[in-house]
Amino acid sequence: QVQLVESGGGSVQAAGSLKLSCAGSGYDFSRCRMAWYRQAPGKERELVSFIASDGTTNYVDSAKGRFTISRDGAKNTLYLQMNSLKPEDTAVYSCAACYNFIAQTYNYWGQGTQVTVSS
Numbered sequence: 001q002v003q004l005v006e007s008g009g010g011s012v013q014a015a016g017s018l019k020l021s022c023a024g025s026g027y028d029f030s031r032c033r034m035a036w037y038r039q040a041p042g043k044e045r046e047l048v049s050f051i052a053s054d055g056t057t058n059y060v061d062s063a064k065g066r067f068t069i070s071r072d073g074a075k076n077t078l079y080l081q082m083n084s085l086k087p088e089d090t091a092v093y094s095c096a097a098c099y100n101f102i103a104q105t106y107n108y109w110g111q112g113t114q115v116t117v118s119s
Contacts, residue, residue, distance in 0.1 A: 004024040009113030014104055016085050016117070018060030022078040022110055029114070030073040032098035035106065036080045036090035038115075048093070049080065085117045095108050 008020040020036070035050035047058045049069040057069055068081040078095050093115050096106035 004097060004108055004110035006093065006095055006110045006113040009093060011116040011118065012085055013016070014086055014117055014119050017081070017083045018085065018115060020080040020082065020093055020095075020113060020115075022080075024076040024078070024108075025107070028096075029076055029078075029097045033106075034071060034078045035096045035099075037070060037095060037096060038089075038093045040091040040111075043091075045094075046091075051078070065109045082115070085115075087113060087117045087119045089115060090117050091115060 003025045005023050006020060008018060010018065010112045012018055031053045033050055033052045036048040037045050038048050039045040039071060048063055049057065049067060051057050051069045051071055059067060065086045066082065082089065092112040094112040096108065097112045098107040100107050
């Protein structure tokens with residue numbers, strides 16, 4: 001069974017930090033693009049960052065300079081280091097893996113982890 005399981009979410013004050021993890025199992029994700037999405041109440045799901053199999057990264061403008069995406073192929077795990085957090089970062093964060101260019105979405109998704117940033 002293919003699974004992606006997020007961890008590391010929680011509550012933090014503004015300007016604090018959190019590191020999210022996404023542990024994959026049942027599949028080798030080393031050749032797949034992997035990504036972090038977030039969704040806040042009343043807002044559409046938003047791509048926060050992705051990392052390609054060659055290490056190329058992308059960040060939404062609001063995260064640039066504050067968030068860092070990385071991956072550990074040996075552990076089949078994706079990470080998101082979040083620094084200088086703002087209340088606007090509050091959302092459910094989900095990881096995704098293996099972009100499907102035909103379906104135009106990712107093949108695999110985690111259940112999400114809540115991040116709450118208080119002012």
